Amino acid sequence: MLRRLSLAVAVAAASSGLAQAQEVPLSSKTDLVTVYQEAVNNNADLAAARAQLAARQELVPQARAGLLPYLSAGAFTGDTRTKVDTSAGSQKVDRNAFSYQANLSQPLFRADRWFQLQAAQATSEQAALEFSATQQNLILQTAETYFAVLRAQDNLAATKAEESAFKRQLDQANERFDVGLSDRTDVLQSQAGYDTARANRIIAQRNVDDAFQALITLTNRDFPAVEGIRHTLPVQTPVPNDAKSWVDTAAQQNLNLQAVNYAVNAAEETLRQRKAGHAPTLDAVASYEKGDNDALGFSNSGANEALGAAAGINLPRYNGDVEQTSIGVQLNIPIFSGGLTSSQAREAYQLLNQAEQQRESLRRQVVQDTRNRHRAVNTDVEQVSARRQSIVSNQSAVEATEIGYQVGTRNIVDVLDAQRQLYASVRDYNNARYDYILDNLRLKQSAGTLSPADLETLASYLKPDYDPDRDFLPPDLGATEREQRNKTPQL
Template sequence: MMFETNKKQPLHRARWLAGLAIGALALPAAAHAETLQGALAKAYENNPTLTAARSGQRANDENVPIQKSFGLPEINTRADYEENLIIPGNNTSSPMRSFVATGQVSVPIYQGGAVRNAVKAAKFRVEAGQADLRATEASVFSQTVGAYMDVIRDQAIVQLNQKNVSVLRTNLQATSDRFEIGDLTRTDVAQSEARLALAEGDLRNAEANLIASRESYIRLVGDAPVDLQAPPTLPNLPASAEEAVGIALNSNPDIESANQTVNASKADIGSAKASRAPKVSATLGGGYNNFLGSLKSGISGFNVLQETSNAAAGVQVTLPIFTGGRRSAQVRQAQSRSSQAIENYVEVERGVIAQTRGAYAAWQANERIISATQQAVSANALSLEGVRAENSVGTRSILDILNAEQEYLNTQVQLVSAQRNSYVAAFSVLAAMGKAEARDLGIEGGSLYDPEVNYRRVKGEIWDWADDPAPQQQATDTRAIPAATATVPVGPPSLPPQ
């Protein structure tokens, strides 16, 4: 098992969203139409989970200069002014006031490797945090793709249910007309009325699901879903689960983060062991004292010096002899935490393998479901047409027509759901492989956020007044976005790609 940092990256990063851009250009232009690429770009810019993770990583970067500071000289000054309000009656030489200024420079010379190991651990944790940021990006993108496809799916289901309600209303009217002329019974009318009532209930439920999906989209993207375009086919998908797992083991950010955490925990052991080593530092100090003319000699006509100063330099050596077992306990604690980090690495690796295989299996299963359901839709369409024709000659009942229409609707809904599930599962495969991050997706609209830029800016900063500007909100709020509705375009259902 390798725990050292692997800096190599594949020569070709999977730019599948560049394919999204090409696919979007091939789609008909529509006013205010939104593509999947556009939705991902908005989420990348405005999602609060992602902007908060970037801020957290910037805070993580600061641990490196903080640890470095313990190996740098420290300069301190102090000034005191004192006014004696009451002088003892028998003390004629006490000053009324005094001003004292002192300064000291302390330079660490040797600390047993504590600073070196602490800086090393902080650097590893920066790299782990950068990997965690990649994982957050992939997670937000996966949720965004899911929300995007949920809206398309639920919109299609609403349209299918609307069409079904319209057909059932026409059936009910035709049944009522035939009942009036004595061609059908009251039972046929009641069956049509009951099926229409159920269909209207299903439509209301589908509309509620569509509203929930649109609100979830708003939460993730920060904008309302308007005329979502069908996404293009995802390229660069693996040919087998084994291929996907192989790529994931090299590129998944969760594995990279766990790897760097192991490296950091090993450096922590060195820091703990350094607490038992001697520490050497050099000091230089000085002081200035001024009694501001208030010091009396107590002898008439004899003046005393009102100002004094001093300076001293030295070397300080500290050698821990006995601390009641605290030092060895700290070493054992660091060793146990390192062992924990190693086991966590194994757990993460197992999870990534299972996640990758599961996502691949779900993708393949839904691809087969799509194929089978497409056949079922075609068969049910023919069946419905035949039942209607047979009803016209009296060999089929109204209930047969209603059942055939319901089966046709059910298979259409199943097809829409399977198409959504397949697309989301395929994207989950890319995410598990570490190929669904901003650097892979070809996000347009500006330069990508690079956490390394901030790290390089702060890692060597030694000025004590180098503050950043006051924090400002980065993510957009959604309070001004109107509440989502269940309104859908008029026309045939806009199904996901097959």
């Protein structure tokens, strides 16, 4: 009697055997939105970007400070010993001085500082957009990491089903050899196929563990299991399905492109700032100072009298504290600074040129990425459909090959190759599904429209009780296989 390959049988065997160690309570499964929320709260790269944003935003108040009043205050105290040699001998006078003062300066015309403020504001806007781009990238990174887990799990499920199918093929080859229906070569070929499938299953299991580890790295949380995506997820072409429309949207909304525009603005303002180093400056200044006679340059009466007597002259006498107040306008005209200002202007010009070239390079890259991802999504739509049909075709091919093997028109190598093709088509189908999901998100990121709402939309198609060992195939294909199995005579 004929034992034919059935994916449904393989799935059932894998689920009851190798998959038991992987089973987890359904209540412990995590959905995509929860993973994203944990990433937002715990991702180290996002926290570093947030701190960088806060630091770069401080450039604005720092630059603005150069246009605001500057007020300083201070005090002085000290002792002075004066010695005067005369014909009558040396005279020594000790004096103590103390004063305090306040100075106020208000820039009236500072072109360089004004352009510095404009550059700082542009840099602050650039930093905010770069942080938004980091937040947007975290959305994509979360989806990539999450669906990498699902991809690895589905690949493991298909590999375990393949291993189970090759094990049954090996058992059948042994049975046929025992009754004299085949030679030893069939047994050895089947054993080799089974050993290879077993090795592939071990690698696939490691890939699942690696995918979960990446999820821990992203969120700093340990997730024992995640919800899978339903096969009913709509696979549709982009809306609008016009590459030019997507490119035009990207030119206006791509966050990295907007950020580099502000980088160019900042470089332009910095160039103006450097050139303004040749311009005169005008400040309003005021000062107030109060202290004793000695501190402000007026000798006290005792010192004057002693020094005057020693020198044989009469010095003026001042009594009490001295108070001075001044207010005015200070003009400074730069004439020569050793070529520093000119050199800084040339440096700023080259940095502006660099920023403009980087913007052009990024613009071209955004256009390329947007067009490529638009094509990728359209290709994925066709791939999902073609890969799904490929499973059906390979199922039929396996069935026909096994019948041919039973009647002697095919050999065991043909059967094993047909089985490999079948499970390769299953993996290709699931890979096409996940490529479609991620390429859609990448297209939206290029266009600058990616948002957490896109993850929420995907989450609505998650299946809380998703079991990779059961659901790695579309339900209708699994049902078809079960019907075929029930009609198939057993050996």
